[in-house]
Amino acid sequence: SGLACADQLNKKGHLVTVFERNDRVGGLLQYGIPTMKLSKQVVQRRVDLMAEEGIEFKTSVNVGKDITGDDLLKNFNAVCLTTGATWPRDLPIPGRQLNGIYFAMTFLESSQKQLWNSNNNFLHLTAKDKKVIVVGGGDTGCDCIGTSLRQGAKNIVSFEILPRPGDTRGADNPWPQWPRIYRKDYGHEEVELKWGSDPRIFGINSKEFLDDGAGNVKGIRSVRVEWTQDNGRWIMKEVPNSEQIYEADLVLLAMGFLGPETYLTEQLRLTKDQRSNVLTKAGTYRTPIDRIYAAGDCRRGQSLVVHAINEGRQAAREIDADLHNGMSTLPGPGGVIPYPPIALGTKLMAG
Ligand SMILES: Cc1cc2nc3c(=O)[nH]c(=O)nc-3n(C[C@H](O)[C@H](O)[C@H](O)COP(=O)(O)OP(=O)(O)OC[C@H]3O[C@@H](n4cnc5c(N)ncnc54)[C@H](O)[C@@H]3O)c2cc1C
Known part of the structure; x- marks a missing residue:
């Protein structure tokens, strides 16, 4: 901009x-x-x-x-x-202070600076040979997946708190609204090609980052969640007995800004x-x-x-x-341009 x-x-x-x-x-x-x-x-x-x-x-x-x-x-x-x-959204759950947990942008910026061979002081992060969990299933998360894959990650999982969208539009999402349907971006397709399935797990929440005993993250304790609607408001509920531990030595937080x-x-x-x-x-x-x-x-x-x-x-x-006294000849935002063009001097009716 x-x-x-x-x-x-x-x-x-x-x-x-x-x-x-x-x-x-x-x-x-x-x-x-x-x-x-x-x-x-x-x-x-x-x-x-x-x-x-x-x-x-x-x-x-x-x-x-x-x-x-x-x-x-x-x-x-x-x-x-x-x-x-x-300003990135954080995930303030127990264990957040452990080594190996970074905001997505710290990771992506570090990756780019390494590709540039920058001399500046910056954190040299890599997903090489790491078990990676990307928290957040959006576009930034997808870029973390694609980058981790290229750096040689051992495996990649992505947590998305929202439920998996349907394959077709819901009744509350008619045309011409943007269709909220299940899609795979490039990172998801690449992981699927390499390891056989979309790395995203939908309807999952993180409860705790687990410590390896030396101050490094070794995984996330997670729980499955379900979404129900009450008077138009979405409510998230944990699914009983659905806790599961996912191993990780690199966690990337990509939950928006x-x-x-x-x-x-x-x-x-x-x-x-x-x-x-x-x-x-x-x-x-x-x-x-x-x-x-x-x-x-x-x-x-x-x-x-x-x-x-x-x-x-x-x-x-x-x-x-x-x-310049309220005048600029720089182009405006555009809009609908009538065709054929209106002849100069034509009187336009208001209303
Ligand atoms: C990971 C990621 C992937 C994306 N991929 C796409 C995509 O594929 N397609 C797409 O259309 N959009 C994409 N977007 C969104 C798009 O990049 C942004 O909407 C767009 O770059 C915003 O431009 P901007 O100039 O407003 O801000 P930015 O691009 O964020 O630029 C702001 C600049 O200001 C500098 N700055 C901030 N504070 C100060 C300060 N106090 N003093 C000096 N400098 C300062 C920052 O260092 C930065 O260089 C992506 C976003 C992310 C996070």
Whole structure:
């Protein structure tokens, strides 16, 4: 989102600086989405082009720690926050402090940095010869599965607390809603090809991380759960006598994200919306604080690359307009374009 915003503003002749706390720019495109889904050469090529076009990149600068938000406001006419929704959901059950339990992003970032042969100090994690449990059966979990497989894991299991979706739409999920049906993503198919079955176990909850006696995780004590509906509200119940231990020496927590981290937003005295994202004025990218804008995952929650790009571009348009007496020639969000095109000068009826 930050790159899209910078690119648009640079095209309009503004001087743009991108601050990035990591050693390389690109956000999740660089250190989240694994290489087999998105080549890092593609990301780097785009960043190099933008640098040649005049955008200044300052890496390893953590805004809010190395420099303050107020420093930015002093030195720049506008500040756009595109810090992502990087606060991961934790699993605070007994044994959480054991070695071998990591957030998905720590693992994926470490994997990518090893592929880059980064010299920086970072945790060198690998799934090689490990029994891996991925907690969370979503897209991030799938990327952990695909990465663990490529690193040579001994076996891979993935826990999903929700029940297995049906093979066809439920009565409460009619067209044109997105079909909530059972699907296999690439990681699930790859594991099935290698070991014969989908690595996901549905309707399972983690009760405790087990200690090997030396402070390392050796497994998870789990229980099966069932979901019932009461007045439209889903209720989870443990299935009696269904406890089971799954062995693991690497556990990856991929249970979603809770919004942006708060140290910078608090420093800038920004408010959160109901979903813990950065609050912007309705239908805009302007925060309630003058000259500060927000776009991408930090504004809408963990989402998709297309949305991040779109938000960055539209935030740039607002910034450009605010710096130019309310006018910007940057493209808007698009929409339905009438065909054949309406002739210039045609009178349009309102209503
Ligand atoms: C594992 C994973 C896989 C995904 N796969 C896909 C996919 O296949 N397709 C898809 O469309 N979407 C995917 N997504 C979602 C997509 O990557 C995000 O929606 C998108 O990257 C959000 O872009 P963003 O710019 O808002 O935030 P991010 O990409 O998170 O970028 C935020 C950047 O801000 C930096 N930053 C944060 N705080 C500071 C600070 N204080 N100072 C300086 N820098 C800071 C971060 O280091 C980061 O580089 C995936 C997400 C994850 C987690």
